[in-house]
Amino acid sequence: MSEESTVLVVEDNAADRRLFEEAAAEVAFPNLEFATTTWEAVEFFPTLSDGSEGSDAAAMPDLLLLDLDIPGEGGMALLEELKASSAPCRRVPILVLSSEDDQETIDRAYDLGANAYLTKPADYEAYVSLVAEIRDFWLDRIERPSYRH
Template identity: 40%
Template sequence: MEAARALSPLAVVEDSDEDFEALSRVLRETTSREGVKRYASGEEALAGLLGEDPRPALILLDLNLPGIRGMDVLTQLKADARLRVVPVVVLSGSSREEDIDAAYEAGANAYLSKPLDYTELRRIVVSLHDFWRIATLPGQSR
């Protein structure tokens, strides 16, 4: 286990390689790709996070997933005593009020609409990165 002040690990649940690529690209500019763990599906994320994987400091969750739906992943993460404290930032292609409300209802800590514009994405990810860096996030101990 590393010291808490180091950049806490970030979990990204994203099935789309292209979207992950875009995300990583921004993250790479701001920090190293170290400390970013990608899950390509909801099943994979739940298996890892509810299983042996270290608890991340922040979870970025795409709601539009194949197989088990993003909203169900969110619900299960928030139902887990160990993971409940980890902030979950939801990424979604939808900007519907109903979808946004439902996500917060299910325990999302932030809702980010996936923008089409890369510049916009960059701005959002940089803000997220800053938040990730300066916020005191849940500890690493299991």
């Protein structure tokens, strides 16, 4: 894991943000950024927010954790916009982290391009374990794509 790795967590619930932040601190997760709406999240992807086709790799997160029930267009719309884009942001891995666990929602998220769908754990220790697994796989083990054309 690069010390410069940045993870964007799109979550509007303050308690869930705090829970993620505490779990991340326990497992030495990298830099966290938070957005609470789809509009705030889009600002982390310059190619979407300014309509340009250029790439500013330094500004994009290395990983996006996305709750579905967020203000604005909603998590599914953000997922669709990012993954359908011709811009390099389509390569950023997106993990849905949601309380929703119905199969229709899960299938729709994968159809729109989610790289993984995770259900929020009910207890703190399970949450810490999930955050460690995310770090270990998505930040430590996989090869990352280039954000340049």
